[in-house]
Amino acid sequence: MPRTALFDLDGTLVDSVPDLHAATDRLMARLGLAGFARAEIVAMVGDGARALVERALAARGRGFDQAALDGFLADYTAHAAVRTRPFPGIPEALDALAAAGWRLAVCTNKPEAATRALLEGLGLRGRFAAIGAGDSFAVRKPDPGHLLATLRLAGGAPAAAVMVGDHRNDVLAARGAGLPCVFAAWGYGPPAMAEGAAALARRPDELPALLPRVLAAARPGPRDGGSGATR
Ligand SMILES: O=C(O)COP(=O)(O)O
Numbered sequence: 588m589p590r591t592a593l594f595d596l597d598g599t600l601v602d603s604v605p606d607l608h609a610a611t612d613r614l615m616a617r618l619g620l621a622g623f624a625r626a627e628i629v630a631m632v633g634d635g636a637r638a639l640v641e642r643a644l645a646a647r648g649r650g651f652d653q654a655a656l657d658g659f660l661a662d663y664t665a666h667a668a669v670r671t672r673p674f675p676g677i678p679e680a681l682d683a684l685a686a687a688g689w690r691l692a693v694c695t696n697k698p699e700a701a702t703r704a705l706l707e708g709l710g711l712r713g714r715f716a717a718i719g720a721g722d723s724f725a726v727r728k729p730d731p732g733h734l735l736a737t738l739r740l741a742g743g744a745p746a747a748a749v750m751v752g753d754h755r756n757d758v759l760a761a762r763g764a765g766l767p768c769v770f771a772a773w774g775y776g777p778p779a780m781a782e783g784a785a786a787l788a789r790r791p792d793e794l795p796a797l798l799p800r801v802l803a804a805a806r807p808g809p810r811d812g813g814s815g816a817t818r
């Protein structure tokens with residue numbers, strides 16, 4: 588059974604806030620509303636596009652509006668990879684994990700069309716065995732079913748998988764699914780969101796050594812001196 592690393596996208600693999608910010612500000616401009624500072628957008632990311640638009644509108648005293656969301660999605664999907672880039676060290680960390688036999692998958696709350704456009708735009712699509720996006724299944728993070736469905740799509744199994752993410756939703760989903768979560772401290776989540784994570788990584792280049800350790804600690808086998816129980 589190959590080991591599988593499930594990666595969150597926004598704030599973990601890529602710094603996507605510049606394009607999320609630009610698309611949100613373009614939406615606000617179309618509505619005659621004021622734009623935002625980067626830190627405000629960072630705090631609105633993590634629960635998918637609908638939540639981002641809802642929070643942006645609420646910050647300007649407006650209720651949710653489906654036409655605003657549709658307009659945002661069309662614009663963002665077409666411009667998802669303009670300024671968005673992988674965090675420094677991510678491509679190399681993915682290379683090292685793949686070379687060590689890890690299967691890689693993306694588990695994101697971002698809608699699937701935008702996720703595919705972004706990964707293709709950055710030349711990253713081919714690295715992943717599966718994409719589980721925010722609208723790919725009936726549930727999404729923090730529901731553990733989102734991770735488990737993505738894992739199934741990737742041909743992996745919970746007993747040999749690790750989640751890597753930067754948000755409380757990633758930690759909660761992983762815990763619910765019985766997987767260890769590595770918290771990506773370079774991302775958008777404040778440190779308090781790491782609560783419940785199995786480990787914290789400060790930089791992507793720590794991942795190739797950290798993931799096998801976290802998996803071994805979560806699933807002690809006879810050769811690791813553990814009981815062999817997998818919970
Ligand atoms: O789209 C979002 O709000 C968050 O996406 P993520 O799950 O990749 O962090």
Ligand SMILES: [Mg+2]
Pocket residue numbers: 595596597598599633752753754774
């Ligand atoms: Mg994230």
